[in-house]
Amino acid sequence: MSQLMGKNMTPHIFGIRHLSPGGAYHLLKFLDEIKPTAVLIEGPADTNSQIEHFTAAGTELPIAVLAYTEELPVRTMFYPFAEYCPEYQALLWAKKNNVYAQFIDLPSEVFLRLEYVNQITPETPNGVQADQSDDVPQGSITTGEDRTESVYQLWAHLAGEDDHDTYWERNFEHNLNKDAYRLSASEFGRSLRELSCDSREEHLRTLLREAYMRSQIQNTIRNGHEPDKIVVITGAYHAPVLGAEYPPMTDEEFASLPRVKTKLTLMPYSYYRLSSRSGYGAGNQAPAYFAMMWNCLINNDRDRLSAEYLSSIVRYLRDSGTPRSAAEVIEGVRLANALAGLHSDSVPALQDLRDAAITCLGHGELSGIAQAIVATEVGTAIGRLPEGVSRTSIQDDFYRELKRLKLDKYRSAIAADLELDLRENRRVKSKEAAYLDLNRSFFLNRLKILNVCFQKKKSNKEAALWYEEWVLQWTPEAEIQLVEATLMGETIELATAYAFKERLDNSSAIADAAAIIRAACECGMPESMEYARSVLQKLAVDTGALEEIAQAVFDLSVVISYGDIRKFDSSHLIPLLEQLFLRGTLLLLNASYCDNNAAASIASAIHRLNAVALEHYTIVDEELWLNTLAQLAECDDRNPKLSGFACAILLERNRVSNEELSQEVARRLSPGIEADLGAGWFEGLSMRNRYALLTRMPLWQYIAEYVASLDNEQFKRALVFLRRAFGEFSLVEKRNICENLAEIWGINHNQVSEHLNEALSPEEEQTVAELNDFDFGDI
C-alpha cells in the first residue's frame, strides 16, 4: 500500500454504517487480508474498560453501551450493538487473533457535555472552546438537522428510491465484490460532507470528535504500530478526514474541553428497543431482518434471504391460523426479484420483499400480515451479559437488597410465589429478621413504582392488611428496565423518591395525589408521603368532584389503617381525611342530580365514603354522613337509583324501621307515580345487601298488595320495571322472593318449588309471548 514507509502516517480507514451486515462481512474479509496489529473503532473511549465483556463467553447480543451524567438533569447516551455490527465483529476478530483493539471517540464525559451544549448555554452557542471553528462553513449556521436528513432523502430520490434505507441496502449491502463496500462508503462519506448542512453546534461537535480520533490514531502509531497495520473502523461520514493530513487534537486542547461527570455501563438490549430507537443513520428498523441477512452472508448463501424472509412470514401466519401455501412464497420470491430488477439490483431489498409479501401473502393488504411482518423484521431477541458485568449503582443496590432480604433464589426465569406476612415476627431475635417480610414488601412495591417487571402482586384474597402475595420472575427485560431506572437515582430508594416527585409534580387531580400517598406508604417512604400530602392539601382546596374526593378519602383511609403494620406515624393524615370526608358529605346531595350513567360512579363513591365512615367513625363526622344519606333517600328529585342506594345503606345500618320502609315503598309504588321512580329506586335498593331486603317481610307484604291492586294494563307496565329491578338477583335469591310472596299468599314452600320447577304450560307460554307485543313506549 504505502511505498514510503514511515512517511505515510495514514492507516487503513474502513468507513461503515453502524449496524450494517454488509459492512461487517466486508470488514472481516478486509481484516483477514490486512492482518492489522491494531483495530481502532469509533465509540466512546471510556468504553475501553468494557471491551473484554463484549466478547466474553456468556455475552449475547444485542447489548448497548449506556453512558449517563451523574448530576441532574440526567442525560444519556445509548450506543447499541447487534451481532451484525461491523464494530462488534471487529472486536471478535481482534480477540480471536489476539490483536490490540480500542475505542477512539471522545469519552462520554466530554461527549455528553457537548451534546447538550445548546441547552446549557442557550445564549452563547460559541461556548465550546473549539480549536477549528474557522473551518465551519458560514452558510450552515442557521440550518438544522432536518436539512441533513433531507439531503439523505434527496439523494435516495435521485437514485430512484423511496427512502435512504433502501438506497443504502441496494448500493452497499448488496454489493459483495471485494473492496466495493469500503471504496463506495468512503466516496459516499466524502460527498455527504460536501452536501450536509448540520447546525453550527452539530458541526463543531463533529469536528472535535474527528480531531480527537486523529489524535488517538497518531498515539497508536507512536506506540509502535505500523500505520499500514492499523485498521480504523468509523462511520462513513468521518472516513475521509481521519488521515494524517489533518491536525490531531493536542493533549492541552483535550484537557481544556468542558466535561461533566458521567458513568458508563454495558446493558442487555433487545431488538424491539433497537428498532424503536432507530435514527436515520443507524439503519436498524428491521434488526431481525438484518440478522437474517448476516447469517446468510456468513454462510455464503445470500440468495437464501428472500425465501427465508417470506417463509418466516408464512410460518407466523400459519401459526396464527391463516393458511398460506408454499406456492405463494414462490410467487413472492419471484415478484421480489422482478421488483429488484426494476431497480437494476441483483437481489431484492427489504422494501421489495415487504411489498412482495403484501401482494402475494397479504392479497394486497398490509393489515392482514402486519403482525407477521413485524415479527419477522423486528424480532424478539433479547441480549444477555455475564453475571456481574452490567453493574450500575442501582443494579448493585438491587442485588444488595436481594441478598439482604433473602430473595436471591427468586431471581430466576421461572415464576415463583412469595407470601408475605407483614406483622412483626416475635419468634426471632434481631429486629431485621422480625420485619423481613415488611421490608420485602417495601422493596417489591418500590420496584413496581420503577416499572421494573420483576414482580407482580396477586390480588389479596383474604383482604387482610398484613398479608400479601407476590409472583416473582426474572427476565432480561427487567434488567434493562432496572438499568434505565438508574437515570432516576443511584439507589432503588432514591429512584423511587424521584419517580414519586415527578408524578406528583405532574398530577392535577387529588385522586392521583392520594394514590401516591398510598403507594408511598406501601413503599415505606415517609418523606415522599409527606410531600404527597402537601400536594394533596393544595389540590384539595379547589376540588369539587365527588368521585375524586371519595377515591382520595378511600386511599387515605387505607394508609391510616396500615399505620401500625407498616410502622409509620399517620397522625398528620388524619385532619386531611376528616376535611376531605366532610367535603364529600356536603357535595353528595348536589352530585346526585345526575343521569343513570353518572349514577354508577357516584354510587361507588358513596360506597367508598360509607366504608370509610364505618372504619374511621372516630375520625369522621359519621352522624352528618348518615343524615345526608337519609335526606338523599327521601328525595324524589335526585336520581332514584341513588336514593334507593342510600336507603339500602341506611337499612344495613338499621337506621330505617320496618314501618318507615313500608311507608317509603308505598309512596314509591303508589299508582300515578312514574314507573321509573319506583323501578330505579328498587334497583338502587338492591345494589347493596340483598339479604337485608329478603328478610324484611313487611316490604314484600307491601309489594304483594301493590301488585294485587293493579289492573291488567298497569300490571304489564309494572312487570317491566319489577323485572328490571330484580333482574340482577341470583336464582336462589329469586326463589327466596317467591317463597316470601308465597308465604304472604298462604301457599306452602314445597308447592312453590314444585311449581317453579315445572315446565311452562302452553297457556303460560302464550301469555308470555303476548307480552312481546307490549308497547314499551316511554319506559
Place this chain on the structure above:
Amino acid sequence: MSDNNTLRLPAEKLYEHEIKALVENEKGKIPTGWQMSPQSVLTYITGGKAGKTKITPKYIGNKRLVEIAIATLLTDRALLLIGEPGTAKSWLSEHLTAAINGDSTNVVQGTAGTTEEQIRYSWNYAMLIANGPSQDALVKSPVYRAMESGGIARFEEISRCSSEVQDALISILSEKNISVPELNYEQSARKGFSLIATANTRDRGVNEMSAALKRRFNIIVLPTPGDINTEIEIVRKRVDEMAVNLDLEAALPTDEAVAKVVTIFRELRSGMTLDSKEKVKPPSGVISTAEAISLLANSMALAASFGNGKISNEDIAAGLQGAIVKDEEKDKLVWKEYLDNVLKKRGSEWRELYNACKEMNR
C-alpha cells in the same frame, strides 16, 4: 381507423407519440412479447422524459404500486387491481397494456350477463351449420386473441360476473391454454400473455372470488389519493385532457374551483373535515376522484352551452348536487347538513358557492 370524430380513442392511439418516443429511445432489456423495457413502462405511467419528448404522468400517486404491477406482469402472473370506484383501476390497466403491447383493446367487460363463451370462444353459427366446425367458424374471445398474439387481456369488473364464469379463468391462468375440443385443437399462450383484472371493493361479497382463482392473481389495492394536493393535481390534469377531447368551449376551471370541489369531496368521503376537527356524515353513494373530474367537465359543458363560457359557482353547485345527492331522501339531508355545518362557516371565499348550493336546496 381513427379520425377526429372518435369519441374516445384507446390509450395507445391517444399517446401514440409518447409510446413511439419511448420505444425509439429504449436502452433497457425488453422482455419477450413486450414492446419496451419495464423501466420505460414505468416512465410511461408515472411520467418523465424519453429523449426530447416529455412523457406526461398517467397515474399520479403511489409510484411503488405501479412498480409492483409491472413486476407482476414480468413474472407471468396475472394482476388484479382492487379499489374503491373511481380509483383509476381501469385507467391504469388500460395504460399498462397500451405501453406493454401497444394494444389495450382485448377487453372483457364483466357483468352479471357475462358468459363463459365471452372468456373462451364461441361459434359463428351460420358457418358452423353450413360447414361444420372449422377455424373460420370460431369466434375468438379477447382472452383467446391475447393468447394467440402473446399480449395482455383485460378483464373489467371481474367480481360482477357469476362464480362459474370467473372460474373459467382458473384453467386459463394455470395451464395457459384454451382447448377447442370440437377442432381437436389447443391454443397455447405465446410468451408475453397475461391478464389484468379489475374489481370493485364496493362489490365485495356480491360474487366473492374463489380462493383458487384469487391465488392465481397478484392483488394490488389502489388507494384513494393520499393527500389533497395529489388529488387536485389528478383532477386538474384529467379535466384539461377531457376539455381537449370533448372540445368543450369553456375556460378551464380555476385552481380555486378545483380545490374547493376536491375539498368537499374529500371531506364527505372521509366523514371528517380536513382539519379533522369536525365529523361529517358521509352520503350513501361513492364520491370518487373520477366523479370530481366528471363534475368539473360537466360544469364546463354547462358554462359553455348556457353560460358565458366561465364556470360559475352556480354551475359547480349544480354539479355537486348531482354528484352527492344520489339517494333523494337521505343524501339530501346529509348535503344540507354539510352545507350548514361546515360550508357556511368557511368564510368569504366560500360564501358564493355556499349561496349557490343553498339556492338549489330551497
